Amino acid sequence: MASKNPYTISFGKIPTQFISRSSIIDSITDALDSETPDEQAFKLTGIRGTGKTVTLTAIERYFRERDEWIVIGVRPDAEIMTDIVSNLYSAVPALTKFIDANLNLSAFGIGLNLSKKSPATSMDYVLKTLLRELSKNDKRLLITIDEARKTKGIIDFIQEFQILIREEFPINLVVAGLYEDIESIENTDGLTFFLRATKFEMTPLNITYIRSDYQNTLGVSYDDAEKMAFITKGYAFAYQVLGKYVWDSGKKALTKEVIMKFDEVLADKVYKKIWSELAPKDKYFLSFIVKKDKMEASELLELTKQNHSSWSIPRARLKEKGIIDVETRGVVSIKLPRFKEFVDEQIALEGELQNA
Missing domain, CATH: 1.10.10.10 (Winged helix-like DNA-binding domain superfamily/Winged helix DNA-binding domain)
Known part of the structure; x- marks a missing residue:
């Protein structure tokens, strides 16, 4: 085994060793990457520790590697449309020049103060103007929101997003959140579009993949690898926890001490919160x-x-x-x-x- 532990128990951190949600990632990237996508919004949901953030990050990486795509991740509690425009201004040179030459966004603290132009007062108008400019340059925009929950910023943005896609602007959305948080947004009046958007549940990982990973990465026997895989029940966080502590033990076997640590971490990081x-x-x-x-x-x-x-x-x-x-x-x-x-x-x- 290498010296650095390839597994991690830190939420939000992408582990060195993980099992990709390939079918979900491919479904979303293929749909959005088509010339005329049938859908422009997707939801990832599941309990804490099922791999939502890792999957969202993989989708972001896929599109960041493509010149025609711009990817912006925003916080659920932010002024989302203002954050998007601010990111577009700072990250896309063509739009920086366009804004500095055509739009006075001084009211939002963005760009130059054009004394000959009245300050823009509507971020809806500004975003539409920038999306129109992106379309002229054959660019597409992907917005991602991790740990999505019902906030004023998200509600306002999704309502505006419905208008933007009706007007065929090149904007797309992928959000990730807990079951109850996604459902809370879905059940908000006026967000029928979001309710109908395709939702992917983070189902258990394939037990065979987990067994093979443990066998190859940890050097444990086939029988021990299979026993370990079944203990995790395919729960992504459990797969990381068990792998980490078997690795740390250096014994290439499942021990009582490992199981004790496994139980303790699951309880402290997930189960106590669920129980409460x-x-x-x-x-x-x-x-x-x-x-x-x-x-x-x-x-x-x-x-x-x-x-x-x-x-x-x-x-x-x-x-x-x-x-x-x-x-x-x-x-x-x-x-x-x-x-x-x-x-x-x-x-x-x-x-x-x-x-x-």
Whole structure:
């Protein structure tokens, strides 16, 4: 093994060793790169640690390598249209010259103060003017927003974006965010376009790919690599965590110490946050669901002494947060690795607190 650990547990940092979401990346890049794209906006969603940022970064890199594309990443809490214009001014020489010669953007702190021209007062007008200039120069613009959530800036921008694509301007959008955050934006009045935009869920990584990666990168045996891959359940962050601590151990094997660190990191960086956001009834149902790898819904209702109507809302919430899998009709299973151990510990701790 090389001296530097190729795995990372830092969110937002692109690891040296990772498994690409090739099908999602190819679907989006192929669609946007066509001469007349059918869609100009895409959404990436999933729970924390499923590879949204890594996938978004791969899409940005793809387009940054193409001369006809300009890529701008903006924050969800920013004045997005102002940020876009400011980036275009500073990063695109042709537009810098165009703005300095034609537009007085002094009101926004951008460019030269043209005394003979009245300051622009509408950023909508400015953005349209610049997009028209980009189109004349056969350029396209891609806007990316990571950790997207419902903010005034995002709502204002998406409303304007709907107008821009109707008028066939060369602007495109890819956003990434948690399930509940993307859904919150989708459900905002007046954003029907965003609701209909294609959404890609960060589904579990291929177990075979994880096994091969562990075998080749860590030098573990086929059996250990397969066991490790199944422990991760294809959860991208878990794949990185387990790889990191097996690497750090230097033993080319799965040990109890590695599993302890694995559980600790998942709990501290992901699971405690998820648990804190669950309703009491969600936690109650989970305490029974984790008892088996897979459980019939009828058995769950029998164990909990609940009916279908009382289960429907917790079911929807747990599914939305990426905790349970209900794709197989009438069957419930946990999607997160070693979540049973975490839930058991939390219930024991909360029980002790209640009895204290």
